[in-house]
Amino acid sequence: MSFTVRKDEARGVVILGVDGQLIVGNRHDLKQKILDAVEAGERKFVIDFTQTGYIDSSGLGVLVSLAKKVREAGGDLRLAGLNDDLRTLFELTKLDTLFTLVDSVGEAVAAF
Amino acid sequence: MAAPARLIVDRHEIPHLGAEGQAVELSLRIPTDLQVVEEAVDLVARHCLASGVSPRAARFVVRVVLCEALANAILYGNRLDPAKTVEVRVHLDNDTVRLHVRDEGAGFDPTTIPDPTAGDPAGADKGRGLFLIRQLVDDVRFNERGNAICMTMRRA
Numbered sequence: 001m002s003f004t005v006r007k008d009e010a011r012g013v014v015i016l017g018v019d020g021q022l023i024v025g026n027r028h029d030l031k032q033k034i035l036d037a038v039e040a041g042e043r044k045f046v047i048d049f050t051q052t053g054y055i056d057s058s059g060l061g062v063l064v065s066l067a068k069k070v071r072e073a074g075g076d077l078r079l080a081g082l083n084d085d086l087r088t089l090f091e092l093t094k095l096d097t098l099f100t101l102v103d104s105v106g107e108a109v110a111a112f
Numbered sequence: 113m114a115a116p117a118r119l120i121v122d123r124h125e126i127p128h129l130g131a132e133g134q135a136v137e138l139s140l141r142i143p144t145d146l147q148v149v150e151e152a153v154d155l156v157a158r159h160c161l162a163s164g165v166s167p168r169a170a171r172f173v174v175r176v177v178l179c180e181a182l183a184n185a186i187l188y189g190n191r192l193d194p195a196k197t198v199e200v201r202v203h204l205d206n207d208t209v210r211l212h213v214r215d216e217g218a219g220f221d222p223t224t225i226p227d228p229t230a231g232d233p234a235g236a237d238k239g240r241g242l243f244l245i246r247q248l249v250d251d252v253r254f255n256e257r258g259n260a261i262c263m264t265m266r267r268a
Contacts, residue, residue, distance in 0.1 A: 020150075021150065021175070021179075023149065023150065023179050023183075024146050024149060024179070024183040024187070025146045025147050025149050025150050026150075053171065053172075053175065054171075054172055054175045054176050054179070055176075056176060056179040056180055056183060056241065056244075057180055057183075057240035057241035057243075057244055058183060058241070060240060061237065061240065064234050067234075068234070085168070085172045089176070089244065092229075092243075092244065092247045093228060093229060093233060093240055093243065093244070094229045094233040095233050095234070097233065098233065098234050
């Protein structure tokens with residue numbers, strides 16, 4: 001389980017990959033990485049869930065909190081690469097209304 | 113007895129009442145440490161997969177609901193007290209997978225947990241984990257004290 005961070009310099013988008021799971025034991029790591037980037041002036045974020053097995057409710061909670069903070073700073077946070085099971089979690093909790101869910105990172109980056 | 117620093121696992125086969133074959137039960141004693149949740153969930157999921165549980169159930173449903181139940185037990189049940197442990201029992205038979213999670217806390221009344229989808233979903237800061245458990249498994253029961261949950265999935 002780890003997070004990867006890269007940046008699409010052309011579009012100024014920070015892309016964070018969640019490799020494994022986003023759960024109660026590692027949610028703070030993701031939160032801190034994004035908050036640090038916001039502090040450094042970044043405003044466009046894509047979280048890549050292509051390599052993610054599962055997300056728990058605390059992981060969902062962190063995404064809600066981060067989306068709020070990024071939007072308050074004038075930016076946006078988009079979610080990409082969710083498989084059908086992960087999408088189901090967002091739909092069940094009605095959080096799909098809060099986020100832009102896109103199929104691929106490329107699509108999410110291009111939409112900024 | 114002091115709480116273990118790592119999780120302790122015991123697996124045993126038990127006579128299966130009323131049907132052919134045997135049931136298998138896996139028991140885990142888990143320290144009150146959020147960093148152990150991933151290891152425990154992974155172990156149980158792999159055990160379910162190896163026992164013939166469908167890949168989706170083993171890789172997704174079991175992982176999500178057990179993760180939720182363990183997080184609740186560690187955070188709200190044992191309140192991060194390292195002297196306490198969480199007990200997990202996984203019972204597999206021909207028809208069902210049952211996940212039991214028990215903490216050493218005072219318990220809670222599950223009927224008081226709000227529906228996180230009833231209002232603004234972004235504003236809900238409680239109840240999302242139990243809500244997901246109820247949505248993903250076939251049956252959820254608590255003991256009277258409210259410190260143990262039993263989650264049952266029917267095997268397809």
